[in-house]
Amino acid sequence: MKTPLFNIQQLRRFSSFRGLNQEIKISPLAKIRNIGIIAHIDAGKTTTTERMLYYGGLTRSIGNVDDGDTVTDYLSAERERGITIQSASVTLPWNGRSINLIDTPGHADFTFEVIRSLRVLDGVVTILDSVAGVEAQTEKVWKQASDLGIPKLAFLNKMDRDGAGFGRTVKEIVARLGTRVVLVNVPHFKHDSASQGSKFDGVIDVFEKKLLQWEEGDGTDLKVTDISDHSTTPELYEECERCLEAAVETLGEFDEEVVSAFLETEDYMKVPPSVLKAALKRATLESYAVPVLCGSSFKNIGVQPLLDAVVDYLPSPLEMKLPEVTTDFKSIARSKKKQPKKDEVNDNHLAVTIDPVSGLNINNNKNLTTALAFKVLTDPMRGIMVFVRVYSGQLQPNSTLLNTTTGERIKIKKLLLMHADTPREVSKLESGSIGVITGVNSIRTGDTLVSHATKKDVNGLQPRETMVKLHPINIPPPVFSVSLEPVTHGDRRNMETALETVLREDPSLHLSEDDESGQTILSGMGELHLEITKDRLLKDMKVNVDVGDVKVTFKETILRPTNYFTKTVPCEKGGEFKITLSLDSFEGDIKETSFAEEPSFIALNMDNNAILLEESSESEKIRESLKGLEGGEKGWPFAIAYETMIRALVSGVTASLQVGGPIARLPVHSTIVRIKEWEVPLAADNVSPLLTLARQAVLEALASLDPKDTTLMEPQMKVSVYVNDEDLGVVIQDLMGTRKANISGIEETGDEAAGDELRWAKQEAERTYVPQDPTMMYIKSGQAAGKKAVRFNSPLKEMIGYLPKLRSLTKGRGVYDMEFAGMYRIPGDRLQDVLRHDL
Numbered sequence: 001m002k003t004p005l006f007n008i009q010q011l012r013r014f015s016s017f018r019g020l021n022q023e024i025k026i027s028p029l030a031k032i033r034n035i036g037i038i039a040h041i042d043a044g045k046t047t048t049t050e051r052m053l054y055y056g057g058l059t060r061s062i063g064n065v066d067d068g069d070t071v072t073d074y075l076s077a078e079r080e081r082g083i084t085i086q087s088a089s090v091t092l093p094w095n096g097r098s099i100n101l102i103d104t105p106g107h108a109d110f111t112f113e114v115i116r117s118l119r120v121l122d123g124v125v126t127i128l129d130s131v132a133g134v135e136a137q138t139e140k141v142w143k144q145a146s147d148l149g150i151p152k153l154a155f156l157n158k159m160d161r162d163g164a165g166f167g168r169t170v171k172e173i174v175a176r177l178g179t180r181v182v183l184v185n186v187p188h189f190k191h192d193s194a195s196q197g198s199k200f201d202g203v204i205d206v207f208e209k210k211l212l213q214w215e216e217g218d219g220t221d222l223k224v225t226d227i228s229d230h231s232t233t234p235e236l237y238e239e240c241e242r243c244l245e246a247a248v249e250t251l252g253e254f255d256e257e258v259v260s261a262f263l264e265t266e267d268y269m270k271v272p273p274s275v276l277k278a279a280l281k282r283a284t285l286e287s288y289a290v291p292v293l294c295g296s297s298f299k300n301i302g303v304q305p306l307l308d309a310v311v312d313y314l315p316s317p318l319e320m321k322l323p324e325v326t327t328d329f330k331s332i333a334r335s336k337k338k339q340p341k342k343d344e345v346n347d348n349h350l351a352v353t354i355d356p357v358s359g360l361n362i363n364n365n366k367n368l369t370t371a372l373a374f375k376v377l378t379d380p381m382r383g384i385m386v387f388v389r390v391y392s393g394q395l396q397p398n399s400t401l402l403n404t405t406t407g408e409r410i411k412i413k414k415l416l417l418m419h420a421d422t423p424r425e426v427s428k429l430e431s432g433s434i435g436v437i438t439g440v441n442s443i444r445t446g447d448t449l450v451s452h453a454t455k456k457d458v459n460g461l462q463p464r465e466t467m468v469k470l471h472p473i474n475i476p477p478p479v480f481s482v483s484l485e486p487v488t489h490g491d492r493r494n495m496e497t498a499l500e501t502v503l504r505e506d507p508s509l510h511l512s513e514d515d516e517s518g519q520t521i522l523s524g525m526g527e528l529h530l531e532i533t534k535d536r537l538l539k540d541m542k543v544n545v546d547v548g549d550v551k552v553t554f555k556e557t558i559l560r561p562t563n564y565f566t567k568t569v570p571c572e573k574g575g576e577f578k579i580t581l582s583l584d585s586f587e588g589d590i591k592e593t594s595f596a597e598e599p600s601f602i603a604l605n606m607d608n609n610a611i612l613l614e615e616s617s618e619s620e621k622i623r624e625s626l627k628g629l630e631g632g633e634k635g636w637p638f639a640i641a642y643e644t645m646i647r648a649l650v651s652g653v654t655a656s657l658q659v660g661g662p663i664a665r666l667p668v669h670s671t672i673v674r675i676k677e678w679e680v681p682l683a684a685d686n687v688s689p690l691l692t693l694a695r696q697a698v699l700e701a702l703a704s705l706d707p708k709d710t711t712l713m714e715p716q717m718k719v720s721v722y723v724n725d726e727d728l729g730v731v732i733q734d735l736m737g738t739r740k741a742n743i744s745g746i747e748e749t750g751d752e753a754a755g756d757e758l759r760w761a762k763q764e765a766e767r768t769y770v771p772q773d774p775t776m777m778y779i780k781s782g783q784a785a786g787k788k789a790v791r792f793n794s795p796l797k798e799m800i801g802y803l804p805k806l807r808s809l810t811k812g813r814g815v816y817d818m819e820f821a822g823m824y825r826i827p828g829d830r831l832q833d834v835l836r837h838d839l
């Protein structure tokens, strides 16, 4: 769900905090941990977060999901909508450190939000349900975090439940997520006379050689027993020794200090905890191994050691590698393309702090402040709050920033740090910190903000510095849409204002206009996504609007190139604006075509379209001036900056492609606009004529197309269905028939990793030591026998309403997950059907 992580209204109820002695000081960077919690739905993310806030002293009592009184609970927040203030991050103190917990929603419809949050995190805690093991969403978010090189911890929750399998789940983590593990703690069970079975009551702290047992209650009463003496606790000693042996073996392959420490006594129990902890931290940062802990958040067992582990094993911002930067408009530096030096680039793509085109390094640039806006919220009291992560330099209040994504200069006033429910005004936001800019309404999620690190304006920045962009947050294309129609004419203004707010907060929503019907079309990532947005518009914002049914988004694309079209207009100050362009077609992802290799290729951020400034397309004058710039920062004789001209071309082209193609007036997709020639007079002080010409020329090119020169495109989804052997036949029959599925494979579940990786992971899982699971029967590799995963691509249109169908075919046992695979041309036999029924 779109989970507001923190409902400040509820936090406020707990006016006297438990941990007053833990007042957060504004921490030096080494003391900060920017972390997120990721989990499959229901693994216990909310329950665990509640305990963290409580033990951190931010709440006075523990809320429970099932009683609907949690701080972070979505439904109660829903009920209190209007007075609820969401927050993207909250800071809690732990052991002298500040842990910034950053919201990461679990539902697949909000993948974009997960990616957006992951971008600003330095580490993640992955919560698994130890009864269910590794689940589909765990795998997905784990992979996303791995792709971004983010260090991870695993917390095996729900150890109190029947069927909880610590050992089994650990083996699944290794085999299915493809990682080594180090067991930081393992479960402890006591004999339960009532059930004549065993009951989870605590954990063995492996490195410290201690047994921690929790008393019933809020989890603050804890019995600690030393288990380092074989004569007093022989069984616990031996279990701990086996775990330490495994830890020393795993870490020893990575870290020589562990080997030396072990060789001093050749006794696993005598390797100092400090050596193991330091090695495990390094191993975690390098993604060599993942620390594993366990507990039962619901029973208040094991959460404090998890907080300790966050502090011990996840990095501070100082230890995290800086993100990739680019300077846009490559053409300015095109002849200066330089390869980054070997030692400047790490395998992990996040490590590149140097723009390979311009050579600019944000890491050692003392002048430059760079920050990424990762969430925008509208707070009824404070107005618009822009959450930013500062990557270099420092943000200062009452200063001017440059939004390099839009080219706009922005005056900012206050800066805030989130401290429990009360955002606190601060005199600066330093590199590594996460804070809030208030009172600015032009910043969107994903924008890069730069400023001078010491001055209060951007005047001292080099031209190249003003073009720095942190790697933008990729927004997946919206595949579903609804029409919006104000009930009365007077409601239109209200609707527009509300939509502006909603879109500012959620850039994965998109607005367009249906020229024929005049309707406003709102597009989003999934049915649920649009449902929640609709709720927000109708219920929270009280907009009087008719919302149509959710439909799949279709696009149009061209099948053959057009002729070139030329447009000119004289300039009042002398000379003329001119443009000559054509449209060309391609298939696939534009960034992977040969066009993308061209020096003057500009990918548009919508609909897989791009502009190609053909070789020598610029007027003689522009070319000469650019050459001048390459030699140094010599004069640029034009009254208008080069980037401003490019922005005009981009805006003109983007807007006209949205107007649509000849078949159904749908926005044009997968099209390249080849600009053969363009001119701007030297004296011109305004680019709007260039924008207009670009727009007119594209519209003329589109109008020249015959309907048979274009076709429709539709979203296809990459789907995995998990079913029992006995249901496989009927499920496949339905997939091949009704769902138009293109099946790529049927696998035993558990075989998700591919090739060598799979072999490695399986071997690693086999040799990974895990304690016996007393509460469950051991099922080999953790999977119920005879489960199959069917992988296929299918048109999204055919997948609507699939869940009830799958349930009825499999007596409720089948599950599936799907993600966007891409927009594909609709084959001729289905085209008529779509035109008739869906448009």
Ligand SMILES: Nc1nc2c(ncn2[C@@H]2O[C@H](COP(=O)(O)OP(=O)(O)OP(=O)(O)O)[C@@H](O)[C@H]2O)c(=O)[nH]1
Residues within 6 Å of the ligand: 001, 003, 039, 040, 041, 042, 043, 044, 045, 046, 047, 048, 065, 066, 106, 157, 158, 159, 160, 161, 295, 296, 297, 298, 299
């Ligand atoms: N027995 C047991 N139940 C738990 C534990 N942790 C959470 N639960 C229960 O599991 C259910 C889901 O817990 P949540 O904390 O809402 O899980 P979540 O991951 O936040 O779920 P979403 O917000 O839907 O993604 C609730 O009924 C909890 O009471 C645990 O340690 N033991």
